[in-house]
Amino acid sequence: MLGAGHRTNRTDRFERPVVPSKKALVRRPSPRLADGLVTHIEREKVDVGLAGEQWEAYVEALRTHGWETIEVEPADDCPDSVFVEDAVVMYRNVALITRPGAESRRAETAGVEEAVARLGCSVNWIWEPGTLDGGDVLKVGDTVYVGRGGRTNAAGVQQVRAAFEPLGARVVAVPVSRVLHLKSAVTALPDGTVIGHIPKIDRPSLFPGFLSVPEESGAHVVLLGGSKLLMAASAPKTAELLTDLGHEVVTVDISEFEKLEGCVTCLSVRLRELYA
Ligand SMILES: NC(=O)NCCC[C@H](N)C(=O)O
Numbered sequence: 001m002l003g004a005g006h007r008t009n010r011t012d013r014f015e016r017p018v019v020p021s022k023k024a025l026v027r028r029p030s031p032r033l034a035d036g037l038v039t040h041i042e043r044e045k046v047d048v049g050l051a052g053e054q055w056e057a058y059v060e061a062l063r064t065h066g067w068e069t070i071e072v073e074p075a076d077d078c079p080d081s082v083f084v085e086d087a088v089v090m091y092r093n094v095a096l097i098t099r100p101g102a103e104s105r106r107a108e109t110a111g112v113e114e115a116v117a118r119l120g121c122s123v124n125w126i127w128e129p130g131t132l133d134g135g136d137v138l139k140v141g142d143t144v145y146v147g148r149g150g151r152t153n154a155a156g157v158q159q160v161r162a163a164f165e166p167l168g169a170r171v172v173a174v175p176v177s178r179v180l181h182l183k184s185a186v187t188a189l190p191d192g193t194v195i196g197h198i199p200k201i202d203r204p205s206l207f208p209g210f211l212s213v214p215e216e217s218g219a220h221v222v223l224l225g226g227s228k229l230l231m232a233a234s235a236p237k238t239a240e241l242l243t244d245l246g247h248e249v250v251t252v253d254i255s256e257f258e259k260l261e262g263c264v265t266c267l268s269v270r271l272r273e274l275y276a
Pocket residue numbers: 036037038039080083085086102105134135136180181183184260261262263265266
């Protein structure tokens with residue numbers, strides 16, 4: 001018998017069958033992690049050894065909850081490469097390789113492109129003058145919110161429209177000025193409710209069905225499947241709120257990545273649909 005949510009008749013525009021997947025890309029931290037970029041917060045000393053342990057625990061949490069993790073070739077010369085989400089945006093089985101807004105991060109995309117191509121994804125690219133970081137893209141059903149901020153420019157937003165609208169997406173541009181990325185401010189629960197910490201959001205009214213959370217890092221959830229959410233240990237009040245709303249919260253300590261403005265979402269790329 002097929003599991004709930006299994007769609008047998010989904011095809012891409014070339015009638016190739018696509019099926020649900022629970023694969024996640026991850027990328028081992030660079031030994032140069034401590035040199036990662038910091039924009040909106042004060043720089044704090046990063047313990048690279050501890051970061052390695054936290055990364056292993058994060059990957060283990062994904063695996064424990066049914067995700068097959070696929071390691072992208074490490075990029076040891078790129079301090080921020082562990083934040084693999086910024087290098088690619090998935091919409092169904094189509095991978096859009098980004099052109100990161102920070103020049104120091106551009107070399108990260110080659111290894112990610114290779115990984116998604118190997119998985120059989122259809123591959124597209126953001127081209128100059130466009131810039132886009134994956135952290136600026138939040139998908140809620142077929143709505144794709146794109147943060148226009150410090151890392152993603154107007155041409156980048158237009159190119160996301162060109163790539164995904166023909167596939168049925170509705171692309172909504174959102175101003176982002178108070179945090180690094182759109183998903184540093186908001187993510188979404190399994191029922192589509194957008195959650196965020198109000199002081200960090202430029203225009204909360206852009207999101208229908210919005211729930212305010214008490215902590216900045218409480219705004220970051222990875223949907224593990226069913227009612228399970230992966231969250232950072234740094235947001236206990238939000239974890240309590242979401243548990244009280246019937247979600248099952250799994251926490252990981254990612255303190256060393258938070259010192260570099262990273263969050264649970266940016267440490268992996270979830271591929272939820274792939275070619276059969
Ligand atoms: N999607 C994300 O939230 N990425 C975090 C990137 C942090 C990295 N230090 C950066 O500034 O690019």
